[in-house]
Amino acid sequence: MAGSSVKPTPVLKDELDIVIPTIRNLDFLEMWRPFFEQYHLIIVQDGDPSKIIKVPEGFDYELYNRNDINRILGPKASCISFKDSACRCFGYMVSKKKYIYTIDDDCFIFIDYPSVHIDRLDFEVILRDMKPLVAKNPSGEQINALEQHIKNLLSPSTPFFFNTLYDPYREGADFVRGYPFSLREGAPTAVSHGLWLNIPDYDAPTQLVKPLERNTRYVDTVLTVPKGTLFPMCGMNLGFNRELIGPAMYFGLMGDGQPIGRYDDMWAGWCMKVICDHMGYGVKTGLPYIWHSKASNPFVNLKKEYKGIYWQEDLIPFFQSAVLPKECVTVQQCYIELAKQVKEKLGKIDPYFIKLADAMVTWIEAWDELNSPAGKSSKQPNSTAK
Ligand SMILES: O=c1ccn([C@@H]2O[C@H](COP(=O)(O)OP(=O)(O)O[C@H]3O[C@@H](CO)[C@H](O)[C@H]3O)[C@@H](O)[C@H]2O)c(=O)[nH]1
Numbered sequence: 001m002a003g004s005s006v007k008p009t010p011v012l013k014d015e016l017d018i019v020i021p022t023i024r025n026l027d028f029l030e031m032w033r034p035f036f037e038q039y040h041l042i043i044v045q046d047g048d049p050s051k052i053i054k055v056p057e058g059f060d061y062e063l064y065n066r067n068d069i070n071r072i073l074g075p076k077a078s079c080i081s082f083k084d085s086a087c088r089c090f091g092y093m094v095s096k097k098k099y100i101y102t103i104d105d106d107c108f109i110f111i112d113y114p115s116v117h118i119d120r121l122d123f124e125v126i127l128r129d130m131k132p133l134v135a136k137n138p139s140g141e142q143i144n145a146l147e148q149h150i151k152n153l154l155s156p157s158t159p160f161f162f163n164t165l166y167d168p169y170r171e172g173a174d175f176v177r178g179y180p181f182s183l184r185e186g187a188p189t190a191v192s193h194g195l196w197l198n199i200p201d202y203d204a205p206t207q208l209v210k211p212l213e214r215n216t217r218y219v220d221t222v223l224t225v226p227k228g229t230l231f232p233m234c235g236m237n238l239g240f241n242r243e244l245i246g247p248a249m250y251f252g253l254m255g256d257g258q259p260i261g262r263y264d265d266m267w268a269g270w271c272m273k274v275i276c277d278h279m280g281y282g283v284k285t286g287l288p289y290i291w292h293s294k295a296s297n298p299f300v301n302l303k304k305e306y307k308g309i310y311w312q313e314d315l316i317p318f319f320q321s322a323v324l325p326k327e328c329v330t331v332q333q334c335y336i337e338l339a340k341q342v343k344e345k346l347g348k349i350d351p352y353f354i355k356l357a358d359a360m361v362t363w364i365e366a367w368d369e370l371n372s373p374a375g376k377s378s379k380q381p382n383s384t385a386k
């Protein structure tokens with residue numbers, strides 16, 4: 001019986017790293033301190049490496065800037081984006097933990113929305129004028145976004161048959177009548193995709209036509225993305241099982257010198273989902289929500305996205321029809337095969353996809369090098385704390 005004995009969520013303190021890409025500052029950590037302080041942070045500093053990023057006292061972290069990435073990866077550093085949040089995937093590579101949680105530095109614990117009427121107030125104003133109420137679930141317990149991701153990752157997914165009462169492993173729910181018992185074990189969960197209140201993750205055209213739209217809808221559910229279905233994965237509030245799917249979580253080559261931006265997480269999500277479907281892993285989306293406080297500039301975003309907006313009309317059919325041979329039994333093998341198909345089938349859309357396919361191979365080479373026994377002892381961050 002799913003969910004019949006509710007065990008407290010293990011904190012996974014020594015099995016999970018929190019990866020934060022940043023080009024700004026890390027003041028947001030103060031709000032997350034009660035939830036993050038016991039975890040190890042991997043901070044990927046983007047942009048000018050000579051800039052000093054101040055990490056609030058008391059956090060256990062390692063920080064990598066571009067000089068570190070170049071030093072550790074050498075020529076393979078070419079696969080890690082510069083001047084784009086895609087750089088965060090370097091943190092996935094250098095981590096040694098089983099789980100990763102990645103979050104943007106403008107995301108906060110969301111306020112207990114129903115009881116706090118926020119009329120488009122800027123979040124900093126709220127922080128200054130009131131102690132944000134950490135959201136509570138229906139039984140009145142404080143919602144800890146990281147804990148919800150851990151719950152999602154530690155419980156199975158149901159990619160092969162849809163459960164109409166949503167997550168059957170959640171307390172107070174179960175499989176409904178007609179759900180095959182042979183499928184009730186579920187599949188191992190590889191990814192937990194969280195959502196956002198306030199500023200939604202819209203593309204630039206949508207941002208431009210709906211500049212004031214805020215997401216105020218808190219939907220209290222976790223769904224498994226069915227096998228064979230793709231989805232737009234956002235890197236803002238994302239957890240994953242690094243041992244299961246880490247090598248597939250390459251955030252595509254974006255930013256400086258690249259023709260598109262803001263498709264890094266999308267690219268990773270499409271590659272990851274094809275591989276999860278092949279490997280029999282599950283992907284969940286829904287809870288937890290975080291409060292996304294800053295809308296990035298829609299005009300800047302349009303310049304980054306526009307080629308992607310029409311390219312994706314060809315990319316999606318490519319991923320929907322991608323088939324991985326049964327000989328591909330590891331994520332790395334799947335990824336290399338996918339990179340081959342990207343080069344063959346998407347290279348004719350634009351030379352960028354040939355470069356991207358090569359970067360995908362470089363990523364796997366770097367991943368395997370860094371995560372080999374010899375590699376694990378080679379990385380030295382530019383600064384670590386307690
Ligand atoms: O050049 C850069 C720009 C930003 N960062 C860090 O990345 C995250 C996200 O940045 P930001 O909040 O400014 O951008 P959004 O548009 O809200 O982000 C969404 O779009 C995706 C970009 O692909 C991203 O994953 C989504 O969350 C912050 O932590 C910035 O500090 C950077 O490192 N380099």
Ligand SMILES: [Mn+2]
Nearest residue numbers: 104106294296
């Ligand atoms: Mn943001």
